[in-house]
Amino acid sequence: MDIPPANITQSQSSGAADRTAPVAMEIELGPESRRLPEMLGEELWRASGAELVEVSKAEFGGALETIGARENFGLDPEKQANERQRETFWRALHLEELAIARGCALGRESAWRRFLAQYQEPLNRAAVEMTGSAALGEELASALYSELFGLTEREGQRWSPLLRYSGRGSLMGWLRAILAQRRVNQYRKIGRETALGEIEPAAAVSEQPELERLEDLRVAIKLTLSKASAEERFLLSAYYLDQHTLHEMSRVLRVHEATVSRKLKRATERLRKHLLRTLRARGLSRRGAEEALGTDPRDVDVNLRKLLQKSEGDTIPDKEDQV
Amino acid sequence: MNRNLQPGIHPDADKLSVFVEGAATAREQERMLAHLAECTECRKAVFLMQPHEEVERVMATPLKGWVWRRLVPIGLPAAAIACGLIAVFIYFRPHGAAPPNPQQIASVRQPDIEHPATTIAPNTNSDRVTQSGGPQSSFAPGAAATDASRQQSRVAGRLNLPASKKRDQATAGIVPRTTGAAPSAPVTTTDGALAQNTISSTTVSELPLNGRNVANLQQLGTADTKGAASQNSLAMKKDLPALQIQRARGQGGTLAEVSGRITDRTGAVISGATVTLRDAAGTTRETTTGVDGRFHITELPAGQYELMATARGFKTSNQSVELKPSELAMLQPKLDMGAASEQVAVEASAAQEVQTESANVSQVDAGRVITEMPGADRVTTVPSGLPVAATVSHGKRFLSLDSAGNLFLSRNEGKKWKKVKPQWVGKAVRVELTPAYSSQAPPKAKNETAAAANEGAVFQLTTDTSAVWSSKDGAHWHQQ
Numbered sequence: 001m002d003i004p005p006a007n008i009t010q011s012q013s014s015g016a017a018d019r020t021a022p023v024a025m026e027i028e029l030g031p032e033s034r035r036l037p038e039m040l041g042e043e044l045w046r047a048s049g050a051e052l053v054e055v056s057k058a059e060f061g062g063a064l065e066t067i068g069a070r071e072n073f074g075l076d077p078e079k080q081a082n083e084r085q086r087e088t089f090w091r092a093l094h095l096e097e098l099a100i101a102r103g104c105a106l107g108r109e110s111a112w113r114r115f116l117a118q119y120q121e122p123l124n125r126a127a128v129e130m131t132g133s134a135a136l137g138e139e140l141a142s143a144l145y146s147e148l149f150g151l152t153e154r155e156g157q158r159w160s161p162l163l164r165y166s167g168r169g170s171l172m173g174w175l176r177a178i179l180a181q182r183r184v185n186q187y188r189k190i191g192r193e194t195a196l197g198e199i200e201p202a203a204a205v206s207e208q209p210e211l212e213r214l215e216d217l218r219v220a221i222k223l224t225l226s227k228a229s230a231e232e233r234f235l236l237s238a239y240y241l242d243q244h245t246l247h248e249m250s251r252v253l254r255v256h257e258a259t260v261s262r263k264l265k266r267a268t269e270r271l272r273k274h275l276l277r278t279l280r281a282r283g284l285s286r287r288g289a290e291e292a293l294g295t296d297p298r299d300v301d302v303n304l305r306k307l308l309q310k311s312e313g314d315t316i317p318d319k320e321d322q323v
Numbered sequence: 324m325n326r327n328l329q330p331g332i333h334p335d336a337d338k339l340s341v342f343v344e345g346a347a348t349a350r351e352q353e354r355m356l357a358h359l360a361e362c363t364e365c366r367k368a369v370f371l372m373q374p375h376e377e378v379e380r381v382m383a384t385p386l387k388g389w390v391w392r393r394l395v396p397i398g399l400p401a402a403a404i405a406c407g408l409i410a411v412f413i414y415f416r417p418h419g420a421a422p423p424n425p426q427q428i429a430s431v432r433q434p435d436i437e438h439p440a441t442t443i444a445p446n447t448n449s450d451r452v453t454q455s456g457g458p459q460s461s462f463a464p465g466a467a468a469t470d471a472s473r474q475q476s477r478v479a480g481r482l483n484l485p486a487s488k489k490r491d492q493a494t495a496g497i498v499p500r501t502t503g504a505a506p507s508a509p510v511t512t513t514d515g516a517l518a519q520n521t522i523s524s525t526t527v528s529e530l531p532l533n534g535r536n537v538a539n540l541q542q543l544g545t546a547d548t549k550g551a552a553s554q555n556s557l558a559m560k561k562d563l564p565a566l567q568i569q570r571a572r573g574q575g576g577t578l579a580e581v582s583g584r585i586t587d588r589t590g591a592v593i594s595g596a597t598v599t600l601r602d603a604a605g606t607t608r609e610t611t612t613g614v615d616g617r618f619h620i621t622e623l624p625a626g627q628y629e630l631m632a633t634a635r636g637f638k639t640s641n642q643s644v645e646l647k648p649s650e651l652a653m654l655q656p657k658l659d660m661g662a663a664s665e666q667v668a669v670e671a672s673a674a675q676e677v678q679t680e681s682a683n684v685s686q687v688d689a690g691r692v693i694t695e696m697p698g699a700d701r702v703t704t705v706p707s708g709l710p711v712a713a714t715v716s717h718g719k720r721f722l723s724l725d726s727a728g729n730l731f732l733s734r735n736e737g738k739k740w741k742k743v744k745p746q747w748v749g750k751a752v753r754v755e756l757t758p759a760y761s762s763q764a765p766p767k768a769k770n771e772t773a774a775a776a777n778e779g780a781v782f783q784l785t786t787d788t789s790a791v792w793s794s795k796d797g798a799h800w801h802q803q
Contacts, residue, residue: 074348075348076348076350126374129374130371161336164335164336165336165337166337166341168337168341168346169337169340169341169343169344169346170340170344173340173341173343173344173372174340176340176343176372176374177336177337177339177340177343177372178336179371179372180339180367180368180369180371181336181339181364181368183368183371184364184365184367184371185364188364230353230354230357230360231353231356233356233357233360233361234356234357234359234360234366236360237359237360237361237363237366238359238366238370241363242363242366242367242370244370248373251373252343252369252370252373254345
């Protein structure tokens with residue numbers, strides 16, 4: 001991660017070129033453009049307090065460059081960031097937390113001390129919240145600690161997931177995310193056996209004579225869903241599949257509950273219309289199509305759940321197979 | 324472990340956290356939603372990431388609101404009734420309780436009947452003292468006590484205090500004798516002079532309260548002649564400060580107040596005198612007497628205080644005051660003419676107050692005393708932020724002139740200032756308070772009621788073009 005001296009001089013000269021001819025710089029593409037100007041690097045390094053967590057200027061600058069390259073400075077992949085955009089990106093990072101994360105990943109003692117002082121308690125609390133039990137929570141948190149501490153090895157080197165923290169979000173948010181992922185993994189591992197038992201009675205109830213119609217629906221719904229926006233699909237699956245409340249969804253999307261409700265209603269209506277049209281196009285009478293969907297809105301819900309589940313059952317393994 | 328989550332497909336924790344915290348770009352958001360729509364695991368993770376407590380809070384809030392809404396029909400009338408009751412209580416309470424206010428106390432203190440209009444040589448004084456000392460030949464503590472009770476009843480009568488109150492005072496041992504002795508001054512001059520005689524002849528210990536005081540004074544034995552000294556003692560007899568510590572009924576808290584009036588030996592009020600109150604810790608509070616010589620310091624924690632009164636051309640008077648919670652101490656320090664450097668400090672006696680006097684009596688220029696406002700000494704801040712060049716006060720009205728010539732008026736003793744719009748041409752250079760009566764008027768008349776002095780005072784302003792403007796209220800000016 002250390003920058004060779006030659007590179008530094010290069011970046012200096014390119015920085016000087018920037019000041020004299022910024023237009024030329026914007027045109028210039030390639031890895032050079034990802035370099036962190038030394039003055040900015042120095043400033044950010046100071047602002048981050050990386051010194052306190054034993055992260056050198058070169059290490060921190062290297063981290064910033066890596067992150068900038070990885071995230072393409074927060075721009076869409078096909079775009080090339082100009083100097084100003086790069087600077088804005090770097091400045092907007094959670095520098096202090098990034099420094100702590102880097103320090104920890106590099107195994108610096110003071111960084112760990114700060115990390116534990118700041119995050120141990122909230123992390124344990126979050127783990128307990130997620131698992132709903134103190135014992136499970138502690139287990140989850142301690143497993144995460146050992147992982148963060150770099151007990152896992154990759155290609156012969158200690159590797160800490162903290163290296164993946166970009167500083168774009170807060171470190172606490174990142175920790176919650178990784179904790180949630182570990183929890184989901186855990187759940188999936190244990191849940192393979194138990195969760196099936198939970199699902200099966202519901203599936204048994206849904207066994208109804210109109211299965212062949214549902215089969216029709218399944219195809220139709222796949223078509224329709226592919227046309228819906230990502231947000232609508234997310235809302236539909238979160239609501240009908242996971243049975244999250246509107247409130248929970250509103251928090252994830254950071255919009256008001258009423259907005260979620262409205263969007264969901266609109267998505268459901270559009271889906272229904274679409275389905276009717278598709279079903280009729282596939283040769284069903286209008287009445288038949290309506291019957292298939294259910295005239296009672298609640299029926300629609302139930303059916304949608306079943307349908308989404310079915311369609312999902314198709315998509316996810318597909319993705320997994322691709323790997 | 325995280326290989327279970329298929330790093331290639333599932334977004335990593337960083338992406339998830341960026342999404343959840345709303346830091347993602349529109350494109351990232353779109354892609355994340357698209358993934359979440361199809362990936363149960365990530366959806367689960369995203370929902371798991373949401374902190375818990377917020378849910379509880381949000382769920383609690385509407386419930387609370389609902390309860391409140393239910394209470395509105397009862398609560399609103401109840402609040403209205405409570406407001407009404409408070410208003411009635413506030414309106415009637417001052418009339419019923421008649422808490423002692425400084426004005427009433429001040430009116431008790433009559434000025435000396437004999438006011439030296441011209442410079443009185445110590446000898447003359449002593450002569451007079453001996454002359455007037457004739458009629459009454461004995462002064463014993465018992466006599467003083469009766470005197471005291473007589474005077475107290477007078478005080479109480481004026482204050483509309485119940486008899487029990489007055490008894491309380493006498494028995495509480497606050498300053499029965501002092502209180503008695505002080506009001507004795509206005510009764511007759513002979514009374515006072517007589518008492519003085521006794522004081523100088525009787526042993527100091529017989530004076531229950533101010534023995535130490537007198538002793539000190541005698542020890543001090545400055546350059547004064549014997550006559551002057553006796554005049555001083557006479558003055559002390561006459562002018563013993565009336566420290567009346569009374570329950571300030573209006574105050575429920577633990578803070579005490581001190582108020583009083585500063586007069587010179589003749590009883591002429593001294594305006595613009597600086598009154599400093601220093602507590603045991605050395606913290607000082609300062610105020611300036613108004614045109615009627617009154618001062619009032621509020622919100623004082625209980626404790627022992629050193630009260631220091633200074634005025635230009637007068638000696639500094641020091642006095643110890645012990646304040647108890649919720650007490651209103653009424654003081655009437657008197658100042659002597661003399662160099663300001665001469666200070667006579669006297670320790671507090673057990674009776675909680677001591678008046679210090681020195682024996683330098685000379686003519687009191689009443690007019691000067693009234694109008695002289697040592698504005699520069701005042702701790703006053705005006706909205707302009709500039710140093711205050713002069714301040715005059717008239718009751719609660721304060722008028723301050725800053726160094727730039729802006730005039731500020733305060734109607735509430737300097738708490739709130741308002742700039743006076745200049746109706747004059749040029750810059751105001753001087754502001755003063757002129758009594759309506761001339762300085763030749765006998766001070767006695769002036770002291771009859773402080774209110775009379777108040778009503779007669781007129782603010783005067785001199786501009787840099789030497790035009791004199793006057794105003795009664797400080798806001799509306801007319802050229803003289």
